[in-house]
């Protein structure tokens with residue numbers, strides 16, 4: 022299998038805290054790769070470095086074989102890497118459709134276009150609606166984003182990432198704060214999404230991770246202590262000791 | 269609770285009414301023999317143009333520039349210096365009373381200044397951005413102050429207004445309609461821009477920069493572009509101001525003037541089409557009223573502004589709506 026994303030000996034410290042402490046990781050094309058780890062393990066910090074929001078202290082990130090370690094985040098997005106946010110990051114004052122349309126617009130040529138009203142550009146609106154249909158939010162398209170439930174916000178967060186057309190999606194705890202039904206719906210949705218994109222999934226919900234992941238890496242104190250299939254991870258003594266055992 | 273559509277209609281209605289008043293009342297007063305109010309309105313409208321341009325970057329783009337008056341000064345000196353040389357010789361290359369030439373100079377110099385200072389300032393955020401834009405404006409202030417040939421600190425009386433076909437700027441009514449027409453065009457332009465694809469990126473990046481970057485937009489370039497557009501418009505306002513008052517001086521670029529413009533935008537209501545116009549109107553009228561009563565008009569004025577910021581978060585327009593006017 023070919024690797025879409027390769028991470029080599031990545032390091033990032035905040036003051037004395039090594040949040041990323043020599044991470045080496047291969048994400049295969051088309052797989053759903055989960056990263057699990059306790060609070061403060063450095064999961065979000067890792068995603069931020071992969072998306073370009075944070076600059077690593079050292080190490081290398083390759084995407085499709087190209088060294089992107091120092092590329093700014095907007096150029097990585099153009100290459101096909103996008104992320105969702107652990108803390109919902111939507112434009113609450115705008116409509117649900119507006120949020121998605123801005124993502125669609127990003128791959129529709131440049132946006133240095135000053136005269137025509139963005140909301141009147143039919144193909145942007147239509148493609149945004151299609152994406153909402155995919156995630157099951159089409160009935161909420163014209164609602165102000167602020168009026169959505171927490172569960173719907175999390176879905177919309179994914180819809181925005183989807184609408185960029187990215188090949189590689191970095192999802193930071195898409196199920197954060199979801200209750201039983203919402204959580205099941207999200208798992209269902211990610212199951213359908215799986216295989217159509219390459220997904221790096223960060224998640225605390227163990228049931229979700231074991232149901233979804235092709236492979237799992239366990240991150241503890243900034244280090245990956247194990248990578249393997251769900252069965253291998255379940256059977257790994259270190260992991261049980263360091264992480265699963267705590268539950 | 270109003271639906272957005274009803275609120276929009278109401279905003280549109282208020283906007284139309286205010287613009288109609290601005291278009292009709294000052295000329296009427298002039299016609300009735302009261303020139304004072306026409307002149308006051310001309311100043312108001314020119315400042316409104318600058319405030320509308322500042323609102324593009326401050327209100328819609330989240331760039332709290334404390335140096336916007338620099339562009340007014342640059343536009344004004346681009347009008348005054350060519351006229352000076354036309355009358356007193358020297359600098360043949362730029363000596364001119366031709367309005368087109370001066371406008372070209374004002375717009376070009378403003379654009380260049382915006383591009384260079386914006387490129388640097390926009391690397392910073394928050395209070396650093398405020399301080400660095402202010403510092404650049406102060407540089408312009410000190411530069412003008414050091415130009416002894418053009419009156420240094422005292423400034424320069426302009427011998428002759430810009431020459432343009434069709435329009436005679438010595439006629440106060442024509443001067444007013446030039447300013448008023450510019451205001452309409454500027455408001456329309458900003459309205460189009462903020463609703464365009466460019467505007468969507470700019471507005472969302474204001475509160476959610478990381479999100480917008482993650483979608484693949486180089487938000488820095490979008491901000492810089494908006495900064496240059498706003499600078500050019502303010503530069504043009506400066507050219508008008510020099511024509512209106514027949515006088516240029518470094519104080520036009522001072523930080524208090526930049527603060528005034530900021531006040532107008534916040535007072536009227538940021539990120540609204542009409543807000544900056546209301547703000548400019550309130551500013552000019554209150555300044556006029558208070559300054560005829562007391563030389564210490566700054567204090568009550570400042571207190572009033574704080575009141576608006578604290579109690580009416582949508583500014584004057586928001587107060588007219590009885591709600592937060594941030595639509």
Ligand SMILES: Nc1ncnc2c1ncn2[C@@H]1O[C@H](COP(=O)(O)OP(=O)(O)OP(=O)(O)O)[C@@H](O)[C@H]1O
Pocket residue numbers: 035038040058059060061062063064065066067107
């Ligand atoms: N900007 C920052 N400045 C200082 N320390 C930081 C910063 N960001 C993260 N850290 C620290 O780095 C470590 C890893 O944080 P990170 O947010 O990546 O963990 P996480 O695995 O995502 O945790 P959670 O499960 O709570 O989301 C923590 O100790 C955190 O306090």
Ligand SMILES: [Mg+2]
Pocket residue numbers: 064065066107
């Ligand atoms: Mg996290």
